[in-house]
Amino acid sequence: MAWSHGSLALKMAAIRDDLILEGEFELLAKKKLTHRVTLTRSGLFFHLVSNSSTTYQEKCVKISDIIGCHGFEQCLNVNKSTSSAHHGSSSEYKNGEAKPFRYIPQNTDASACGFVVFAYPFKKKLFSNKKVRTKQVLVFEVPTDSVELLDKRKTVAETWRNIINCLSRGLPVNVNDIASCVPPPRGRMLLLINPHSGPGKAYTIFKNEIAPLLFEASIPYKTIVTEYAGHAGELMKTINLAEWYGVVIVSGDGLLFETINGIMQRDDWATSVKFPIGCLPAGSGNALSCSINYAAGEPVDSFLVLHATFVLVKHRVVPMDLVVIHIPDRTLFSFLSVTWGIVADIDFESEKYRTLGEARFTVGAIKRIIGLRSYKGRVSFLPVAEYMAKDGTGSSKVLAKVRRLSLDSRSSSKGTFNSEDSNSSLGCNSKIFVAQSERQLDSVGGAGDSFVKTGVVTTGGDDSCDLHEDSSGSGGGDAGQIRKESCEIKDINTTSQDTQLFDSTSSPELDVPPGSINNPGLVDSENTTNLQQDVHLKEHNAQASRSPVNGCSVQHHSSMTIISDAKEISVEQETYHVNKAKSTAVPTPLLHPLDQDVPSNWVTLDGNFILAIAVYQTHLGSEMLAAPDAHLSDGLIHLMMIREGISRNALMNLFLTFDQGRHIYSPYVEAVKVLAFRIEPATKNGNIMVDGERFDPTPIQGQILPGVARVMAIK
Numbered sequence: 001m002a003w004s005h006g007s008l009a010l011k012m013a014a015i016r017d018d019l020i021l022e023g024e025f026e027l028l029a030k031k032k033l034t035h036r037v038t039l040t041r042s043g044l045f046f047h048l049v050s051n052s053s054t055t056y057q058e059k060c061v062k063i064s065d066i067i068g069c070h071g072f073e074q075c076l077n078v079n080k081s082t083s084s085a086h087h088g089s090s091s092e093y094k095n096g097e098a099k100p101f102r103y104i105p106q107n108t109d110a111s112a113c114g115f116v117v118f119a120y121p122f123k124k125k126l127f128s129n130k131k132v133r134t135k136q137v138l139v140f141e142v143p144t145d146s147v148e149l150l151d152k153r154k155t156v157a158e159t160w161r162n163i164i165n166c167l168s169r170g171l172p173v174n175v176n177d178i179a180s181c182v183p184p185p186r187g188r189m190l191l192l193i194n195p196h197s198g199p200g201k202a203y204t205i206f207k208n209e210i211a212p213l214l215f216e217a218s219i220p221y222k223t224i225v226t227e228y229a230g231h232a233g234e235l236m237k238t239i240n241l242a243e244w245y246g247v248v249i250v251s252g253d254g255l256l257f258e259t260i261n262g263i264m265q266r267d268d269w270a271t272s273v274k275f276p277i278g279c280l281p282a283g284s285g286n287a288l289s290c291s292i293n294y295a296a297g298e299p300v301d302s303f304l305v306l307h308a309t310f311v312l313v314k315h316r317v318v319p320m321d322l323v324v325i326h327i328p329d330r331t332l333f334s335f336l337s338v339t340w341g342i343v344a345d346i347d348f349e350s351e352k353y354r355t356l357g358e359a360r361f362t363v364g365a366i367k368r369i370i371g372l373r374s375y376k377g378r379v380s381f382l383p384v385a386e387y388m389a390k391d392g393t394g395s396s397k398v399l400a401k402v403r404r405l406s407l408d409s410r411s412s413s414k415g416t417f418n419s420e421d422s423n424s425s426l427g428c429n430s431k432i433f434v435a436q437s438e439r440q441l442d443s444v445g446g447a448g449d450s451f452v453k454t455g456v457v458t459t460g461g462d463d464s465c466d467l468h469e470d471s472s473g474s475g476g477g478d479a480g481q482i483r484k485e486s487c488e489i490k491d492i493n494t495t496s497q498d499t500q501l502f503d504s505t506s507s508p509e510l511d512v513p514p515g516s517i518n519n520p521g522l523v524d525s526e527n528t529t530n531l532q533q534d535v536h537l538k539e540h541n542a543q544a545s546r547s548p549v550n551g552c553s554v555q556h557h558s559s560m561t562i563i564s565d566a567k568e569i570s571v572e573q574e575t576y577h578v579n580k581a582k583s584t585a586v587p588t589p590l591l592h593p594l595d596q597d598v599p600s601n602w603v604t605l606d607g608n609f610i611l612a613i614a615v616y617q618t619h620l621g622s623e624m625l626a627a628p629d630a631h632l633s634d635g636l637i638h639l640m641m642i643r644e645g646i647s648r649n650a651l652m653n654l655f656l657t658f659d660q661g662r663h664i665y666s667p668y669v670e671a672v673k674v675l676a677f678r679i680e681p682a683t684k685n686g687n688i689m690v691d692g693e694r695f696d697p698t699p700i701q702g703q704i705l706p707g708v709a710r711v712m713a714i715k
Contacts, residue, residue, distance in 0.1 A: 132303050213313055382590055
């Protein structure tokens with residue numbers, strides 16, 4: 001038997017695995033040929049059976065690439081069905097009626113038994129180094145000569161189908177009791193489709209590209225086509241969420257904005273905010289879909305719908321940050337960004353080019369750079385670390401505070417996630433140090449600048465520390481090369497209880513174990529040594545204290561001194577704990593009313609700005625990697641500003657670097673991680689955009705709500 005190079009590694013891994021199933025089946029391709037099939041936890045291996053001495057290449061399908069497995073009966077019934085759409089008063093369509101699917105030859109005998117495997121492995125594109133997922137369908141029939149009785153053939157096929165589905169969905173498989181391994185039915189999803197989003201092809205995209213994968217993964221669903229602006233918000237305010245596993249948005253970011261704000265207007269918003277939300281790209285702006293794909297390691301620059309649907313099928317329910325937004329006449333909830341300046345102008349003014357899809361933003365950017373304008377105003381923020389301007393200077397000793405917002409539980413009931421989440425970025429008892437390069441320290445550079453490198457330092461009772469590289473980061477720079485660098489500390493010493501802002505209820509039963517948030521880092525002993533040689537960390541035994549501030553208590557942790565060749569930085573950890581209250585309003589302890597000054601510990605910058613953007617996801621579009629080191633639930637707002645003084649040519653070159661996230665290295669970009677912000681335009685000109693929705697240029701402020709929402713993603 002010959003092995004291909006790609007499957008050899010998997011085969012060796014399979015040898016270490018416990019063999020689950022093995023047998024001979026006829027592979028229905030151009031010819032019916034008997035294959036030896038082996039199933040392990042790693043993959044499905046098969047090779048041609050021959051009586052001669054000829055050796056055949058063994059092929060393999062990874063379990064991680066399989067989205068579902070059907071029996072012959074299910075596929076044959078679909079073959080006989082015809083396409084028919086049910087048009088109800090609410091534009092509803094029944095599951096499976098959007099398009100017929102053919103996977104088994106029409107001349108297949110009705111008594112045939114077998115199983116059909118649907119997989120989407122990566123393949124390299126022609127004339128390109130990029131890889132994209134490509135559909136692969138394998139049809140295996142139980143040979144009649146090996147199992148003569150029909151009932152036994154059905155049992156064999158059903159067993160293989162059940163085990164493959166369990167493995168592909170991450171469900172446990174007991175090799176000692178194979179018959180008991182039957183996957184539970186998947187939860188029913190509600191799909192909201194905006195037929196007018198982007199180029200107006202959302203329903204066509206659903207029918208041709210999304211519905212087939214949902215069928216292959218055996219996901220039941222109901223579609224509702226929205227009929228007017230605000231329709232999705234009204235639906236989410238009134239529907240019985242208990243009837244659904246989750247809601248999936250087939251549109252751009254606008255319908256997602258409606259959906260989230262509709263949920264937050266419910267009387268039971270405190271529990272409804274945990275309702276799982278999925279998103280599939282069908283608009284001109286698909287920022288959250290791009291961010292979810294990016295977090296899952298899937299492509300964002302080609303076949304976005306295919307890869308986003310694959311993530312949806314294979315998803316886990318994971319936490320996602322929201323930001324509560326205050327404008328003078330209302331409160332909003334944002335999942336993506338607040339923009340002011342040229343980015344907001346491009347977003348709004350390019351609406352007239354909506355039929356171009358995402359290309360509208362390129363056209364809008366060129367037009368707006370040619371007619372460049374700046375806006376006078378004030379930007380204020382509460383930085384995570386002590387803020388220092390990018391061009392600032394200072395003494396050899398710096399006092400810094402590092403802040404986090406902790407949302408204490410209002411209930412002692414069990415949270416949505418199990419104990420495994422205590423090791424996640426929301427529940428690990430560790431301190432994250434963001435190393436800053438010497439050139440930044442020499443000028444006392446901004447603690448929030450985006451070119452920092454991230455690692456995890458866990459401190460013990462002595463002065464020593466262990467460094468772990470943060471494997472969850474996706475930012476620029478060479479990973480794992482922390483030499484002669486000083487550190488800025490960010491405390492994420494929260495518990496799973498800290499993330500339970502609202503009354504907890506059990507989330508819809510997951511068909512895969514949650515545990516999808518990675519505990520940061522693997523030990524890099526070489527870099528640990530280098531850091532310990534050049535940076536000395538001294539933890540002081542100052543007692544932690546709590547003091548009430550603006551409806552929350554502030555806990556001051558023990559301070560730590562970081563000494564490098566150039567600077568001595570004293571760091572004090574400061575965590576804001578939301579006080580338990582009887583009010584059902586969303587807590588905003590970091591925000592003052594808009595008609596009052598910001599708190600005294602905020603930073604305020606006045607002047608003329610080309611742009612100011614507050615973003616909490618990685619992407620603002622498939623070609624705009626706005627915050628490369630952002631995460632779905634990092635508890636941070638990534639604030640970026642460009643002041644007046646940049647030339648048109650420099651601004652154009654800067655925009656050309658957005659697709660790779662290299663703009664954060666520009667000397668014109670000032671980036672800082674914050675917990676809250678306020679933007680106060682001095683004029684009525686221009687636009688403010690919240691998740692792609694326009695608002696008048698009036699004072700606007702926001703505060704992070706760490707990990708309160710739930711989204712279907714892979715981390």
